[in-house]
Amino acid sequence: MPHPKRAVAMCTIVLATSAVWEVPARAQDGEATRLFEEGVALREAGDSVGAIERLRRAHALDPGDRTAYNLAAALVDRGDFVEAQRLLRRVVARQRDLLVADAARELLASVDAQVASVQLRIASLQPTHALFVDGAATDPGAGAREISLDPGRHRLEVRDDRGVVLARTDVELREGERRAVVLHPVASARASSSAARADANGARERSATSPQEPASGGDDAWVWVGVGAGIAAAVAIGVAIAVLALGGQSGGTAQPSDLPPVIVRGRDG
Numbered sequence: 594m595p596h597p598k599r600a601v602a603m604c605t606i607v608l609a610t611s612a613v614w615e616v617p618a619r620a621q622d623g624e625a626t627r628l629f630e631e632g633v634a635l636r637e638a639g640d641s642v643g644a645i646e647r648l649r650r651a652h653a654l655d656p657g658d659r660t661a662y663n664l665a666a667a668l669v670d671r672g673d674f675v676e677a678q679r680l681l682r683r684v685v686a687r688q689r690d691l692l693v694a695d696a697a698r699e700l701l702a703s704v705d706a707q708v709a710s711v712q713l714r715i716a717s718l719q720p721t722h723a724l725f726v727d728g729a730a731t732d733p734g735a736g737a738r739e740i741s742l743d744p745g746r747h748r749l750e751v752r753d754d755r756g757v758v759l760a761r762t763d764v765e766l767r768e769g770e771r772r773a774v775v776l777h778p779v780a781s782a783r784a785s786s787s788a789a790r791a792d793a794n795g796a797r798e799r800s801a802t803s804p805q806e807p808a809s810g811g812d813d814a815w816v817w818v819g820v821g822a823g824i825a826a827a828v829a830i831g832v833a834i835a836v837l838a839l840g841g842q843s844g845g846t847a848q849p850s851d852l853p854p855v856i857v858r859g860r861d862g
Contacts, residue, residue, distance in 0.1 A: 625654035633663055641670040658684045658693045666700065674707045675741050709766035711740045712773040715751055722759070722778060725750040744768045751778045 632647030648664040661680045668677040681704060684697040714737040715722065724733035726740060727747055744766050751760040759778035766772065 625651050625660075628654070629660055629663070632667070636663070636667045636670065641667050645671065658687060658690050658697075662693050662697050662700075665697070665704075669700070669704060672743060672745075674704050674743050678704050678708055678741070707744065707768045709742050709744050709768065709770045710772075711742060711747075711749070711764060711766070712737055712771065713740055713749065714738075714773075714775045715760075716775060716777045719778075721754045723752050723754070725752060742766055744770070749774060749776065751776050 628647045628651035632644045632651060635641075635647060636644035644667040645664065648660060648667055652660045652664050661684050665677040665680040665684075668674075668680070678701065681697045681701040685694055685701060688694050713724075715724065715733055718733060718735070722733060724731045726742075726749055731740070733751070746763060746765050748761065748763050750758050752758050759780075760776040762774060762776060764772060764774060
């Protein structure tokens, strides 16, 4: 298959003379004619940038097939295959001028072989997500979609509705290359804060509806220590009274072995 530029050169032999002299038939004034002729002349002189600028303006005034074809040929010279492909497909589909349509079909076959593409899928696509290709907003579509790209380096991004980048990847594509890419957006700050607020609200609701339990802790322990100490003191007093009574009956002092054991339940205060 011939290189696109050689194919364009062959097609231009057919169209260049007629294109220069057969100016856009539907031009409303001489401006479109002048721009068209200048654009074709600049392209023949090798100035693709100047040719594209003139032919774009001519095409805006008169979007005829001859202007579209010559603009597409200049775009191919610069390597802008995707835009040229769109123009050529339109010319072929309309078939308004068979000479131009045949030339466009031949050039399109070469251009199709040069256009690269990415089969893109966005995981967990949300309504607030927007797709940007090389900084330009693009419809993310539903599920996987194919994006035609010129050979070279491209940046794919998913942003939220505030412009925050949630996923990004750079791809380097060769001529005619097809590649599958999956982007995994991270949760946006807005979604994270909303989830945090929802969790906090749920916790407050659960706290409001659950029964209040009595407070517990160190205060309860000190209460029971005081009760135990009181019981121990009462037992000690009772034992002392019993000892005195026994001593008075026996007429002597009670010996340690004669005293009943003292049982203290609780902890020292």
